[in-house]
Amino acid sequence: RGSDFRGGANGARIRLAPQKDWEGNEPARLQKVLGVIEGIQAGLKKPVSLADLIVLGGTAAVEKAARDAGVEVSVPFLAGRGDATDEMTDADSFDVLEPIHDGYRNWLKQDYSVAAEELLLDRSQLMGLTAPEMTALVGGMRVLGANHGGAKHGVFTDREGVLSNDFFVNLTDMCNSWHPVSGNLYELRDRNSGAVKWSATRIDLLFGSNSILRSYAEVYAQDDAQEKFVHDFIKAWVKVMNADRFDVN
Helix, strand or coil, X not given: CCCCCCCCCCECHHHCCCHXXXXXXCHHHHHHHHHHHHHHHHCCXXXXXXXXXXXXXXXXXXXXXXXHCCCCCCCCCCCCCCECCHHHCCHXXXXXXXXXXXXXXXXXXXXXXXXXXHHHHHHHHHCCCCHXXXXXXXXXXXXXXXXXXXXXXXXXXXXXXXXCCHHHHHHHCCCEEEEECCCCEEEEEECCXXXXXXXXXXXXXXXXXXXXXXXXXXXXXXXXXXXXXXXXXXXXXXXXXXXXXXXXX
16 A cells, blocks of 8 residues: 555565455465465575565466466565564554455455446555556456456456466457446457357456557557566566565665
8 A cells, every 4th residue: 555555465464363354365265375385484494474475476476477478587576574463463453454345356345336447446546556557467467367266257368377468369359249247247259159258347348448548458469569568567566566665665
């Protein structure tokens, strides 16, 4: 949060109450992942904070996903995070920060009077992201399969887990047409056969319907844009990973 520098990986408070129980953090899945990371931490010869290992794990995953897309990259990693304790955490003050939406993982806790895309913009400005950075991050998170609960909305690719530009290619492909299913859900169908190919939310279609965001999407959809997309995604990713490092920013 650029407003008050709260959130982020500093302190690894995601393992503590109340964050470990927030619906948006998928508690059961979270505990499984934290167990693996804590096991790695216990086997290290030198002490490394859990917060650093959480970010480092994501860094390694992004590098692998980029290599799988045919782009050799090294994702910058800035160490130096510490781990907080329950005694250091004011649970009551954190409780009111519980997220009710996360457009980057295509999740809404419930239906709201505010549109999903407006909530995404609110989250993005809190994170200090520009419109191009938001575009690259959403497109990358979709093809990586990072949706809340493993939902497939917006995963416009047959290579899930690969950091490809497929999200933008299929979003802007005129061979596809969009059809509403409910208030927030749509189907992508083959324009000729009518066969359903993918599902999507309002947030996914925002990058095809808004003229400015579509211009960014069309850049990433080009045949020669794979490498540019990967590098832009990584820049935005690293910016988010280090956003709470006010000690170095």
